[in-house]
Amino acid sequence: MLFEKLVKQNENLWLDYVNHEFVKQLESGTLGRENFIFYLKQDYIYLINYAKAYARLAINAKTPAELRFALKCQNELIQGELLLHQSILELGIDTAKFSAFDESVVNIAYSRYLMSVGESGDFLDMLVALSACAVGYAVIGKNIRRNLGQIPANHPYKEWIDTYSSSEFLKEADEFVAFLNSYENVVNEPKFQRLSEIFANVTRLEICFWQHGLKMELQ
Template identity: 40%
Template sequence: MTLFQRLKKAADDEWAAYTHHDFVRQLEAGTLPPEAFRNYLIQDYLFLIQFARAYALAAYKGRTLADVTQGLRGLSASVEETELHVRLCARWGISREDMEATPEHPATVAYTRYVLDAGNRGDLLDLHVALAPCVVGYAEIGARLQPVLDDHPDHPYAEWIAEYASEQSQQLAADAVAELDSLGARFLPEARFGEVAETFATATRMESAFWQMGLELADAER
């Protein structure tokens, strides 16, 4: 069992609530209100800016060239991922500048700053554990939702699903799982597992709160 699998098993309820959230179920069905998706995309763009900073912190905290390289890959992937958000939001006439001018929602602030704090106060393992629910969870969701595109090629959220079901996203997730194993061998005495598992569970709960934010912002617009 990989370290990620152990962390996921320890946070089984939180993981299920995150990966099968009502936002995700509605997105899969194509019934998610466009305003919920739009608000989510804007906040996720702001989220990715902070995640790029977190990966830059991972590179800084790296003790080996491999550590630094992994951090740089995550930083680059986060920046590249913003292009999806730019393309999708452009359909509503929302520019990159408009997104960057939008205030961060408290859920965005809470999650991203929690991850950055985990990295600042802890070691490289703490930081990658806090990052893992996002990069691995989105790939898991994308892979699970991908078959719906075979039956519904005109699915309203096809581009989002295809992005996270893509080979690139799946490889990023696999790399993140392998990195956790590598770091666990270096930084994780068994007595510390509970502490690391709580970081993972907390970050996973914040993923659920991020989906919920999208739904609530849409409700507020009605």
Template identity: 35%
Template sequence: MREHTGSNWHAYVNHTFVQQLAQGTLPITAFKHYLVQDYLFLTHFARAYALLVSKLRSVRHMRFATASLNATLDELPLHIHYCAQWGIDEKQLQTATEAFETIAYTRYVLDIGHAGDSLDLLSALLPCVAGYAEIGLTLLQRPDVQLERHPYAAWIHNYGDAAYLDGVKSALALTDELWRERGTESRFDEVSAIFTTATQLETRFWQMGLNAASEASA
């Protein structure tokens, strides 16, 4: 599915937001706006995982999805703590207005989940799950990314962290198992289209942060 996106995957994981973040030149306004919207995004992501649990049939698969749900819920207080370091308190996060990009992305994922089966929903969730891991690992391995005294070092480390990567591996393993159970050659184009759309929405989520910085400086 990643290869099936064509240039869309590259546009996502190599977006200007990511490149500026890697070099530590990303405007703080852009990053803070992203952090607030990412908190709102995570609340809907948790809802999507709860929906996934309800769509699975085997207890073993339910445990996989429940682990992802719990990991997302556990990430929320960590996100709140991290935001506090940037001067964003919990009340600001909980009362923030959702950006149109956040609404478009999260409601798309939930709509796919309600209308389709577990494989459809996982295809919509995977660009975020796997893409952040690819970004985190890539930035940690790039020699030009110097993390000492780097303003966004904690963010980069988080998505290259072993615990996060274990969750990604579980999501990929579950996808493979579901594909073996209910995937067919004729379905590949359908789930790949879902994966591609979610990838494009990820790209727009990055751009949202840059747009906020541009608007603030105008």
């Protein structure tokens, strides 16, 4: 299957992403609150751009099925994850006061790379660019749920874990993988290598996103 082939070709990067030290500390509850807040702030900004990236995916659509899929994913993102982040950010961060200087360089690099793929490539290129985030968080959520079992009520990051390990979120990720895999028979070797390059880049950017959450670096 296409997605699985992309993961296999970039296995080391993928494992570094889903098993990152940030993820390990989040799972154990040892992640510093200031690190988590920094991450949430950056992720909130990122998710706004990520939602816009699905609009770019819709623009690249060539069939009604592609258009429906892009708009469905964008709607799920806006209704689900952004609402979660809004509620969590009430911990003391006023999102209405965010400015361009609140966005980290890593955040800028990631979101602008996504848009560049959509502008220079086709629907499938953009779909693959979006896949590391869409599927990776589900893998992470599932892994944490498996490792911890029942999440303790006093776990400091229970709400985050519950969101990304929920049956609804895992179902959305499975649907994303299935839709991406439906293109397998139309992908020749040169196209696969192009998709693999995109997948490697976005996975690297996901790793950088976790890492800058640990270091709390805007620059």
